[in-house]
Amino acid sequence: MARPKFVAGNWKMYTDLAGAKSLAAAVAKEVGSSSKVQVAVCPPAPWLTAVADAVKGSAVVVGAQNCHFEKEGAFTGELAPQMVLGAGCKYVLIGHSERRHGLGETDDLLNKKARAALAAGLHVIFCIGELLAERESNHTESVLDRQISFGLADVPPEQMANLVIAYEPVWAIGTGKVATPEQAQAAHAFVRGKIVEMFGEKVASELLIQYGGSVKPDNAVTILHQPDVDGALVGGASLKADSFLAIVKAAG
Template identity: 45%
Template sequence: MTRQFFVGGNFKMNPSSLEAKKALCTILNDADLDQNTEVVIAPPALYLLPTQELIRKDIKVSAQNCYVKTSGAYTGEISPAALKDAGIPYVILGHSERRTIFGESSEFVAEKTRAALDQGLSVILCVGETLEQREANQTSEVVEGQLKEVVKVVKEEEWSKIVIAYEPVWAIGTGRTATSAQAQETHAEIRKYLASAVSSAVAEATRIIYGGSVNKGNCRELATQPDVDGFLVGGASLKAEFIEIINAKRA
């Protein structure tokens, strides 16, 4: 099975003006992008709708987070039902910054994944280990533990709506990147786990993308790995080099 290459840009809280967002959209709108790659960008929540209006139609827009409830007294949270109503097709869940800074457990991430899927959203599900966990050879254990909670609440046929983003915490925003061999090893282990925990068909079809200081200098080598199906890009998605990352599979 050929899995469509996927490149996501997580803008986080950057940049902090609509004019800067417009400039980013203009760069992407004018670019010659690989049409065989699915491209998704995730601006801050305040700019989701303006970005969706500004960006070319072959680039999808994603929220960076959502809550487990569709409505109610949850000040500051984003409803998955509201995202669906607004025409936002994707949401990022389980990012390491949500897990570490905001204390989200794997169980809570799974609960949010269930809520997003119930509204018809597609999910970019982030997993990954800390440097201490990698040095203790706990990468597989940690990542499988994070995925296990999602496996419990997701039906087999719903995995077509999930993209798994492996993001080693020690490589996010640090300039350090997992080697292509390290990324491939972990992606292969994730696929093996999906085969045993869900099904071989889901394992084969699910896209597993890499995130962690991806840039124009390392994207092409990473993209050659058989189990690396794309990238979730942080800082580099705010720069013109994002175009080169999107085109990493282009000959």
Template identity: 45%
Template sequence: MNKTPSEAQSFANLLVNELVGIKSFDIYVAPPFTALDRVREVISSSNIKLAAQNMYYEDSGAFTGEVSAKMLKDLNVEAVIIGHSERRKIFGETDELINKKIKKALNEGLTPIFCIGETLEERQKGLTFCVVEKQVREGFYGLSREEAIKVVIAYEPVWAIGTGVVATPWQAQEVHAFLRKLLSEMYDTEVAQKIRILYGGSVTPENWFGLFVQKDIDGALVGGASLKESFIELARIMERVISK
């Protein structure tokens, strides 16, 4: 919940100018619902794609305050973040609800950016793999092989979000490798390799290189750093690594 429509529009202009020409990876911005239309106008002819921060699984009805997939599609939104830890913790979203949202997003042609991750207490108790496995299995419940490939997973250890604490490259890679193995068991090796798995959790230009060079980390779900010019630095780091 950052940036007014005017602020988001101004920042989108900056991003378009600074990130022009990058084609080696996908760049998405996910402004608040109130800024989607203005940002869409700015990025419409650029290499930057539009995402939303959330959506509901019904098309319409008595769901005051909610936004549907069809509403997002009409704004040329291409992806939507689903199950972010803040939605789970603050707004009580369950794995069952998140699964419904993922299925609806896929049915409407939106790319779900499906967030998973453990709390500090769960990590300290050695439950990390149990927690993320349950989240993945329930989030992917009922998805065909073809549908599963279209999902983007974002591993965001809750203890590293907005805290300034970041998982070490080894900690992040360990979980990402576990997720690949899990997906290969649920589907097959091809699906596991095709699904993009992002890391999210206090990503900054200072720590991003060590994370991005890990074998199973395909990109980042950027939080606070996406609100300022450090987002541009992160993209340039990715571009340099990929080019080499």
């Protein structure tokens, strides 16, 4: 049985309230109430409930860009997994490179976040990827191995059905550079093989692995139809409905 395609838009720290509602409504209108491609949008935290309202009744679901690993407590500025659920989200991004490298989030911390989010009933998009220097020194696979081994340690196998991996080569995020279809496929195949080691063949065969890194309508088709590429985590191109929807269409 073929795996479904899944395209998610990461809006990062962009949009105002009116723009977020308008963008979400435009995506929801085009996607409609059923879609063979799974679609999610991940707006900034203040707009989560408004965006959830805007996509209600459509097949589009909402994701948060981050959460904490505790259920509650004195953690100023943080969002508990239960709060993310309560805001109308199905997904949460964990481990995006901008948090790993810009905010110093470690493999251990990301493991705690992923396990807490899954335990709370959220679906997790777990992001991994290598820096340019790591690729140029032929360390891509060792980096991915470490990020998966530590990041998904102690995740119950039965919860892996609620986890998606997004492979995002850091050198291709927001740079205009894109991994070739062959580079993307090789990395995705390595990731799937690692999941076989950790969780078994069935989990690995059903796992969705997205590609992220300057995905645009003009490069989406060739990347998204590689054997182990199951969709895209889209950054800048998700901020305009037309370009995001073109990527969704390319995945179909």
